[in-house]
Amino acid sequence: MKGERVTVREILKRYGSVTAVEDVSVDVEAGEFLSLLGPSGSGKTTLLMMIAGFDLPTAGLIEIGARDLTYVAPNKRNVGMVFQKYALFPHMSVHDNVAFPLRMRKIDRAQIARRVGDALAMVQLDAYGDRMPTQLSGGQQQRVALARALVFEPPVLLMDEPLGALDKKLREQLQIEIKTLQQRLGVTVIYVTHDQEEALTMSDRIAVMNDGHIVQIGSPADLYSEPASPFVADFIGKMNFLSVEYLGSEKAGHQIRVADASTLSVTRSVNGRAVELSPGLSLQAAIRPENISLAARGSGGPHAIAGTVDTSIYLGTHQILLVNIDGRNGPPLHIQTSASRDLSAFARGDAVDILFQADSIHLFSGKDGVQ
Missing domain, CATH: 3.40.50.300 (P-loop containing nucleotide triphosphate hydrolases)
Incomplete structure (x- = not known):
């Protein structure tokens, strides 16, 4: 055959x-x-x-x-x-x-x-x-x-x-x-x-x-x-989406603001429809659950985002933590960690620092919404 x-x-x-x-x-x-x-x-x-x-x-x-x-x-x-x-x-x-x-x-x-x-x-x-x-x-x-x-x-x-x-x-x-x-x-x-x-x-x-x-x-x-596109990002695997503000570009990459306070550097280019990048532009940031980590509040460094643990879900091979970003309305972030880690490390109500991998954040034009 x-x-x-x-x-x-x-x-x-x-x-x-x-x-x-x-x-x-x-x-x-x-x-x-x-x-x-x-x-x-x-x-x-x-x-x-x-x-x-x-x-x-x-x-x-x-x-x-x-x-x-x-x-x-x-x-x-x-x-x-x-x-x-x-x-x-x-x-x-x-x-x-x-x-x-x-x-x-x-x-x-x-x-x-x-x-x-x-x-x-x-x-x-x-x-x-x-x-x-x-x-x-x-x-x-x-x-x-x-x-x-x-x-x-x-x-x-x-x-x-x-x-x-x-x-x-x-x-x-x-x-x-x-x-x-x-x-x-x-x-x-x-x-x-x-x-x-x-x-x-x-x-x-x-x-x-x-x-x-x-x-x-x-x-x-x-x-x-x-x-x-956001549609493909959302349809293939699990993905977190955040509305962010574009601040400008530096040697470290694109600078974006999350939750009206925290700033992040993103090394990837902006996908989706062609847009003129200017300060104040609304973008969508997307990041996989496995590319986010947590640390105790105050220990995550200058680019950490403050958050609070809402739910912990044990799934055998891995653990899912649902974490709310402080000062932001919207669904909680899904964060995936190995089940081999200490399951008692973070519990509901814990104040945490949320850490994103800069090279794992996808940026999309704000016009290309998740369908």
């Missing part, structure tokens, strides 16, 4: 006066695992359905390999498809479900038996061929659906939130299994999800979608560490 390149060029999809996908272009390399990530209504499933052929674009081009498939019927595209609801035939055995696409392609019986056996072994269900779908767990049914999608060796596999109906532990297990299988087979995967942790776990690259557009595309590490 060998993956093929998928090319999407300036795809537009309208339903009457409603535009679901607009001017989307993306190249998915052969053997790549690309996730389409976004909230409900962002256009990700509509885009996937157009690649599959179940929905036709209003304008644009879709190619797989060197073939223009923009308006080709789904059964002529030679792509595998896995849905959230499994879509297994309830009156057929596991073996017959997996064999179905081979029978539609007029493959001879001996080859069908061999390929179905190989496909079920691939998903660790080779002893389940005689069972009916109703005799299987949700995770087993999804494995059958995956085997059926791969048995005819498609170069491209499309997956529409296939793990959304499973419990958290099973979902995490299958994420690793699907990624490992995809790497071994070399098939190209386009995977729709609204779960950012799932996308970070499985993907070579992630295309973040919002309002029918791809707003940023890159590796999981790139999107996490270099979000291009």
